[in-house]
Amino acid sequence: MIRGFRNEDGAAVLVGLLLSGLGMLSLAGIDPFGWVIAAKTWTDPSLALQPANPKSYAISAPISLGLTFVFLLGLFIAATKWAGESARSFALRFPVVFALTYGAWTLGQWAYLAATPDKLPKGVTWTMGLTGEAGYLLALLLGLLIGNFLPGFTRWLAPASRSELFIKTAVVLYGAVLGVKAATETGRASAILFRGIAAIIEAYLIYWALVYWIARSWFKFSREWAAPLASGISICGVSAAITTGAAIRARPVVPVMVSSLVVVFAVVEMLLLPWMARVMLPDQPMVAAAWMGLAVKTDGAAIASGSITEGFFLADAASKGIHYEADWMKNTTTTVKVFIDVFIGIWALVLAFVWSRFIDRKDDGSGPTKLPWAEMWARFPKFVLGYFLTFGVVLTLGLLLPELRADLNKATGESTDQFRRILFSLTFFSIGLAANFRRLWAEGLGKLALVYVVCLFGFIIWIGLAISWLFFAGMLPPITQPGA
Template identity: 30%
Template sequence: MAGTPQSNLPWIKREDTWAIIIALALTTVITITYLSGGFALFKSMAVSISSWSNDFSKVTAGLNKNPAGLYLLFGFFLVAFTLGAKVMGYNVKRFVAAFTVLFILSVIITILGSNKFMKDYQLETPLLALMIGMIGSNLFKLPNWFQEGLRTEFYVKTGIVLMGATLPFTIIMKAGPLAMLQATIVAFVTFFSIYFAATKLFGLDPRFGATLGAGGSICGVSGSIAVGGACRAEKEHVSIAISLVVIWAVIMIAILPAAAKHIGMAPGPAGAWIGTSEFADAAGFAAAEQYNALADLPKGDDRAVKTFTLMKVVGRDMFVGLWALLAAILSVTLWEKKNLAQSERIDYGEVWRRFPKFVIGFFVASIFTTLIIANLDPKLGSAYSKDALGVIKNLRGWTFTWTFLSIGFTTRFRDLAAAGWKPFLAFTIGVLINVPLGYWLSNVIFVDYWLSVK
C-alpha cells in the first residue's frame, strides 16, 4: 500500500484506469465476436473445473476437452495486466514471475475447491484461496519479487467492472436510491461511531480518527488512503487503518456468511447485509460467494453477489469523494487551523480526485450490455445473456480468485499487534454498531426490495 496515492498519479498510471480499460475491452471484444464470429476463442478461455470426489480423472478429462483453455486464460490476462503494470511503473519482470505463480496457485486451489469433500466443509475456492494465502504470509517470509504481483485492488477493480457487464442497468437504476439511502445511514453512523470512540474515548488524533472511520464506513482500504491523504494523517496512521480494515474484513468473511445461513436469511438480504457490513470489496465478494456455498444455492444463482454489489459498490464506495472532501475541510478549517497559512485554501477538486473511478467503469459496462440486449431480437438477446455474459462471469470469477489469494498473502496477523489496542478498540466499536445496523436495514427495513432482486 506504500507509495504515491492513486489520486495523485496521472490518470494513465492508475489502477482504476487500467481496470476499466481491461474489463471494458474484454466485454466489447466478447460482444463483437459473439455477434460476428470468433467467439470460440473467448469461450475456451472461460475454464471451469468440474466437481469431483475421489476420481481425479474427471478433472483431467474436463481439462482435456479444452486443452488450450488455461493457456489462453493465462496468456490474455498476463499480457493485459503486464501492459498495465509497465505503464503504471511496476517492476515488469517481477510482476510477470509473481502473476505466473499466482495463476498456477489459482488453478490448483480451484481444483481443490471443486472437490466434494471441500464443498461439504464449505472450503470452496474463495475461502480456500484466502486461507492458503494467509498461511503462507504468516508462516513464511514472502520474497520481494512475489509481492510485486499481489495487486489486490487491481484485480478486484477489474472484476468489479466485469461484474457491471453482467448486472443489468435497470436493476442498478431501481436499486440506486435505496442502496444510497441505506449506505448513507450506515456511513454516517459507522463513521462517527469510530471517530468519536477514537477521539473522545481513547484520545487519538482527530485525523487518525477520521482515517479509521473512513476505513470502517465507506470503502475500506481506498477510503483510509483517500481520507488519510485528504486530512494529512500520519503515514503510520494510514497503515494502521489499512491493517485494521484488512483484519476485520477477513474476520467478517467467516462470520457474516455463517450468521446469514444460521439465521436463515434469503440470498438478496444476505448479500445486502454483507455489502453493508463488510469493509473491503474483495473480502465482500469472498463473503458473498461463501454464503452461496453455505446456502448450497444452485450454480449461477448470483442474487447475493448482485445485492452485495449494489449495496457496496453502488452505495458505499461512491461516498469516498464526499468523505475525502469533508475530511479536507475539517483538517484545514479546524484540526490544522492554528498552522494554516494565509495562502492555503480548501481544494474542492478533491471530490473528483478521490472518487473511485472504477465505479464509472462498472456503470459503463452495465449500460453497454443492457443496450446490446435491448437492441437484439429477444431470442438472440437471451442467448447473448446466457453465453457471452456467462463467459464474462467466468472470467470475473478468476479475477476474484487472484484477489482472494492476494488478500491472503498480504494479511499478516502481527500487524494487529503493531497497530496497538486503542485504534483496534475504536474500530471494533464501529464494527459492533455496523453489523447489527446492517442486518436491521437489510433484513427488516428494506427487506422487501432486497428479496425482489433476481
C-alpha cells in the same frame, strides 16, 4: 485527466472494459472465450479441468490452462506498466501466484466439498454442499498459511499479489452482468439500486459519525487518527482510509496503519459473517447479500463475502429443491459496495473542505489552505466508473433491444464468467497473503483493533442488518427450473 488513470484503478478499468468488449463478440455468433480453462466439480482429478466450451474449442486441458495463463499474464503485465509499476517483478512472480491460486480453486471443486445434495455425482454419498465457492475459501486459507508462516516467500510474491487490481477488474465485469439482469428483472434490480443509495446515507451519515465520535471521545484519538479510522472502519476500508488521509493531509503512517488493520479484520469478517448470515437468515438471501456489502470492509473482502454467502444459500436452497438464479446475491453485495465507493471522492472533498476551512486554518492571516483538487481526482476510485459504464451500456442495449437479452446474458455471463471466477480466486489468495497477524500486532495495532471490535460488533453489523432487512426482507432471487 488521463494522468489520473495511470494507476491501478485505471488499469482495472481498461482490462475490465477489454474483457467485456471481447465478450460482446458473442452477439455476432463468435465464442471469444470458450478456450478459457474451467474447473468443474470432480471426483476423478483427471477430469477436473477442461475448456469452458469444448464444443467450440476442441483442445486439451493443458493447452487451455496454458492459453488462459498466457492471456492473463499479458493483460496484467500491460496493466502493471500502465500503472507505472515494475512489469518485470510482476511477470516473474505471477506464474507462482496463478499456479497456487488455481490449484486451490480446482481442489475446491472436489465433489465432496462442492457438490450440492441434489446433484451428487455417481459414487458420492455425502458432501459439504459448499458449491464451487469452496475454492475461494481454500485459496484464502492457502494465502493465510503462506502469509503468516513463510514471510520471505510472501515478500517475494507481493508484487504479483494485487488483490485490489484483481477485484476491481472483476467489478468492472460485474457491471455488465448487473446491466443485463436489470433489463430483464427491472423490479428486483430497481430495489437493489435503491438499496445502494440508502447504503450511502447509512455509511456516511450514521457509521462515520459514530465511529469518529467513539474514537475521539472514548479512546482519545486525535482528529488526524480519528478521521481515517472512521472512514476505514465504517465505509470501505483501505481506499477510504487512504483517500481520507490525503483529504485531511494526515501523516502517511496514519492511513497505512489503519489500512493494515482493515486488511486483518476483512479476513475475520469474510470468514465469520457469511456463516452468521446462513444461520440467522436462512430464508432471506437478499437481506444476507446486502448485509455483506455494508458490514464487510474493503472491496475485495466484501464482494468475496457476498460470493461465499451466495454459495451457502444456493446450496441450502438446492437441497430443498429450490434453484435460485446465480449471481443475484453477488451482484447485490457488489452494487451496495460500489455505491458506497462512488462517493468516496465526494466525501473526501467534503472532509478536505472542513479541514481546510475549520480545523487546519493558518494563523498567519493568509487564509485557509487550498483544496487539493488534483489529489482528490488522483484518489477517486475510478474503477467504479468502469463498473457504471459496462452497466449502463448493457442496460441500455437490453432495454432498447429486448430480443438481444438472451445473447447479452450469454455475452456477459458465459463468455466472461471464467475470468470473473479466476479473478475472485486470485483476490482471495492475495488477501490471505497480506494478513500477517504477528507483524501488524507488533506495530501497535492493539488500541486501533479495539476501536474496530467495539464499532464493528457494537453497531455496524447490526445497523447494516436492520437496514438490509428493511429494504430486502421477503425479496428472493429469480427461481430457475431444476437442471436449467
